[in-house]
Amino acid sequence: MTIPLTLTPARRADGTSVLTVVGEIDQSNAGTLAAALDGIRGPVVVDLAGVEYLDSAGLNVLFAHSTRLELIAPPLLAPLLTISGLTELVPVHAAKGSAPDTPPR
Template sequence: MNPELTLATTSRADGAVVLTVAGEIDMANAARFTGALAEAVRGAPLGCGPVVVDLLGVGYLDSAALSGLFAHAERVEVVAGELLEAVLTVSGLAAITSVRILGE
């Protein structure tokens, strides 16, 4: 059984939007993730920087989740743990958008 996917969108004091994700993102729930991501990007005020996609609580993501990130690469900054570093790099996402890997 996969850990339940949780999604929370908040705004920082500087106006930047943060989408915090925890659990695993796979084919069964990727539509929820990509929908939340699209809504966060639509709702983010221009000029307040990219939408921060906090994946520190994500242990697994599949190609459907990557597709959602690629679709919004020009408007997001991804923050993830070392566990996701390889998939974010090998997929090419790290070459087209900001990806920060934080040690665990």
């Protein structure tokens, strides 16, 4: 069963935009994620801690916005982000309560 995608925009005290993503990111909803990122100006932290599945459509969205992203990712996504090469372009931090940050590139 697919877990619906929930996107929650916010701002940190320092003004940094944050987009918290929960659910599964796949071809059926990657456009929703892209539209949300398109609607946020400037740098944005994408918190993927609540993402349980990410397919190539979701990866394509992240790559398309990679020049302005910083990611927070759960251990489940770490291998995918590394193998795809996204960790070479985007700072990726471990979600709270999980493994340490991805080693520097």
